[in-house]
Amino acid sequence: xxxxxxxxxxxxxxxxxxxxxxxxxxxxxxxxxxxxxxxxxxxxxxxxxxxxxxxxxxxxxxxxxxxxxxxxxxxxxxxxxxxxxxxxxxxxxxxxxxxxxxxxxxxxxxxxxxxxxxxxxxxxxxxxxxxxxxxxxxxxxxxxxxxxxxxxxxxxxxxxxxxxxxxxxxxxxxxxxxxxxxxxxxxxxxxxxxxxxxxxxxxxx
Amino acid sequence: xxxxxxxxxxxxxxxxxxxxxxxxxxxxxxxxxxxxxxxxxxxxxxxxxxxxxxxxxxxxxxxxxxxxxxxxxxxxxxxxxxxxxxxxxxxxxxxxxxxxxxxxxxxxxxxxxxxxxxxxxxxxxxxxxxxxxxxxxxxxxxxxxxxxxxxxxxxxxxxxxxxxxxxxxxxxxxxxxxxxxxxxxxxxxxxxxxxxxxxxxxxxx
DNA sequence: CAATAACTTGTACGATCGTACAATTTCCTG
DNA sequence: CAGGAAATTGTACGATCGTACAAGTTATTG
Numbered sequence: 001x002x003x004x005x006x007x008x009x010x011x012x013x014x015x016x017x018x019x020x021x022x023x024x025x026x027x028x029x030x031x032x033x034x035x036x037x038x039x040x041x042x043x044x045x046x047x048x049x050x051x052x053x054x055x056x057x058x059x060x061x062x063x064x065x066x067x068x069x070x071x072x073x074x075x076x077x078x079x080x081x082x083x084x085x086x087x088x089x090x091x092x093x094x095x096x097x098x099x100x101x102x103x104x105x106x107x108x109x110x111x112x113x114x115x116x117x118x119x120x121x122x123x124x125x126x127x128x129x130x131x132x133x134x135x136x137x138x139x140x141x142x143x144x145x146x147x148x149x150x151x152x153x154x155x156x157x158x159x160x161x162x163x164x165x166x167x168x169x170x171x172x173x174x175x176x177x178x179x180x181x182x183x184x185x186x187x188x189x190x191x192x193x194x195x196x197x198x199x200x201x202x203x204x205x
Numbered sequence: 206x207x208x209x210x211x212x213x214x215x216x217x218x219x220x221x222x223x224x225x226x227x228x229x230x231x232x233x234x235x236x237x238x239x240x241x242x243x244x245x246x247x248x249x250x251x252x253x254x255x256x257x258x259x260x261x262x263x264x265x266x267x268x269x270x271x272x273x274x275x276x277x278x279x280x281x282x283x284x285x286x287x288x289x290x291x292x293x294x295x296x297x298x299x300x301x302x303x304x305x306x307x308x309x310x311x312x313x314x315x316x317x318x319x320x321x322x323x324x325x326x327x328x329x330x331x332x333x334x335x336x337x338x339x340x341x342x343x344x345x346x347x348x349x350x351x352x353x354x355x356x357x358x359x360x361x362x363x364x365x366x367x368x369x370x371x372x373x374x375x376x377x378x379x380x381x382x383x384x385x386x387x388x389x390x391x392x393x394x395x396x397x398x399x400x401x402x403x404x405x406x407x408x409x410x
Numbered sequence: 411c412a413a414t415a416a417c418t419t420g421t422a423c424g425a426t427c428g429t430a431c432a433a434t435t436t437c438c439t440g
Numbered sequence: 441c442a443g444g445a446a447a448t449t450g451t452a453c454g455a456t457c458g459t460a461c462a463a464g465t466t467a468t469t470g
Contacts, residue, residue, distance in 0.1 A: 005447080025320050027232070031428060041449045046429060104319040111312040113372045114305065115230055123372045152369075152376070152384050153362065160365025161357075167318045167328045171357070179357050186391035210417080236458060246419045251459060 009048050010058070012038050017059050022101045026108035029056070057118045060109055064126050070094060071133065082196040084137040088130070089180045092158050098173045103166035130155050141192060141199075150187055157183055214253050215263070217243050222264050227306045231313035234261070262323045265314055269331050275299060276338065287401040289342040293335070294385045297363050303378045308371035335360050346397060355392055362388055 016038035021029050031052050035042045049055050071091030078084040113119045134151045142150060161176045185193055221243035226234050236257050240247045254260050276296030283289040318324045339356045347355060366381045390398055 009447090026316070027320075030426085032426095043429085043431085043450070044448065046431095047447075052428065100319065104316055107312060107316040107368075110368060110372050111231070111309055111316050114309040115232075120373060127369075127372065127374065149384065149387065152366075152380075153388055156365035156369055156384070157358065157362045157388075158365065159368045160361035160363065163312075163315060163364045163368055164332075164357075164361055167315050167332065168325060169332065175357075179354065179361070182354065183358055183362075183388055183392065187388065214417090235456080237456090248419065248421085248460085249417090251461095252417075257458065 006048065009044070013040075013045060013048060013055060014059050014062055017055050018063070021059065021105050025104060026112065053116075053118070057122070060119065060122055064122060067091070067094065067097075068126075068129060075133065079200060080197055081137050081141075081199045082193070085134070085184065085196065086181065088133050088137065089154070089158070089177055089184075092130070093161075093173050093176050095173055098162075098165065098176065100165060100168065103162050106162060107166045127155070130158075137196075141195060150184070153187060154180060154184055211253065214245075214249070218245075218250060218253060218260060219264050219267055222260050223268070226264065226310050230309060231317065258321075258323070262327070265324065265327055269327060272296070272299065273331075273334060280338065284405060285402055286342050286346075286404045287398070290339075290389065290401065291386065293338050293342065294359070294363070294389075295382055297335070298366075298378050298381050300378055303367075303370065303381065305370060305373065308367050311367060312371045332360070335363075342401075346400060355389070358392060359385060359389055 013034060017029065017034045020033045020037050024033065031045045032042050034052075034055065035045055038044075045052070045055065049058075071088060074087035074091045075084050078087050109119055110123065113123050131151050134154060135147060138147055138150065157180050161171060161179065165171055165176075188196075218239060222234065222239045225238045225242050229238065236250050237247050239257075239260065240250055243249075250257070250260065254263075276293060279292035279296045280289050283292050314324055315328065318328050336356050339359060340352060343352055343355065362385050366376060366384065370376055370381075393401075
């Protein structure tokens, strides 16, 4: 039973940290507030974690995993390469999460990447996953140069729209998705778009 | 002579704050470090500024103004609408500033926008300027809907590429500019691009 | 050359944070 | 029901930060 209560408490603290993080921002995320949010004593954090940084790391890791799993689930339901691309884009703008607080939180983590090695590793992994997913959807259709161009454009635009959301721009989820997909279509020729739409998932070049 | 030394010291402190900011990040930007960087006593900051926040505000404001003036200077040299667009894009990736530290600093400011009203006002103004510049370059060519689409894509992609730079992605200035311009061309029809290239600056619809 | 204003220094105070730790309570087991 | 391990509490310590302020130095002016 020891293992059980351990993981329960850790999960509770991580969830509490997440709520505080979204409400107070990264500078406002203190150990005392996390414990209070979880309804526990201020000292409890040091018992289940090595320190504050470990909680943060676990929190970011958990949310990245959540987003990734959502994207993967969407991709599994895709029948064509085009639907796979839609799944990637839509998955990167979760309906319940595309708001200013979440965007700001995400931005804070990116900003902290420069000083915190753990964050950097996490972000790098996260970005590689997106690039890998895009590459699989484009597989065999684009050469290396154009794949890089499309990936950078799509991934960059997704991040950019999140950033605009963070600074208060009035962008809706549907508009964000439409904007990315519009750019995606524009970057490809009509024949390429048609090929993506016709090509079933799992197509090997 | 009072006004003179006042502004000199203020400028020195702002410059010192800027250097510390780029080196240590937003969390590492302390009053003591700013003063030490400027070669002054720790208490001097309170004499020339109301507090730390005012220094930060002045610093961001100063750098935004610098970037804006560069963009405007480039736009003045443009002979056609297309060159105006190039000026906007190139001006948003300054050769000496498109590096990871600057990108991280910029990101930190965006992340702080949610809690700091002054930052929010500054960022909002900054974004309006870019939107306004883009609108003037597209004037008469695109209707309201497509203007919004193009502005959101271009401005979002610019911000997104800065974000990728901040998290360590290996993106060069030329590649960033080329990516944005490539998307811009893709979003327009061949006739529209041609019209932009032919149309002299100052064209009235 | 004073004397008054402007400028600069160094320090000290209060607040806040992360963390360690002894004390206390809860829970399980033999 | 004991008794020891696990879990939780509350506090206290050191470090760091922003700011205020008295004291000291420099410059200006009558």
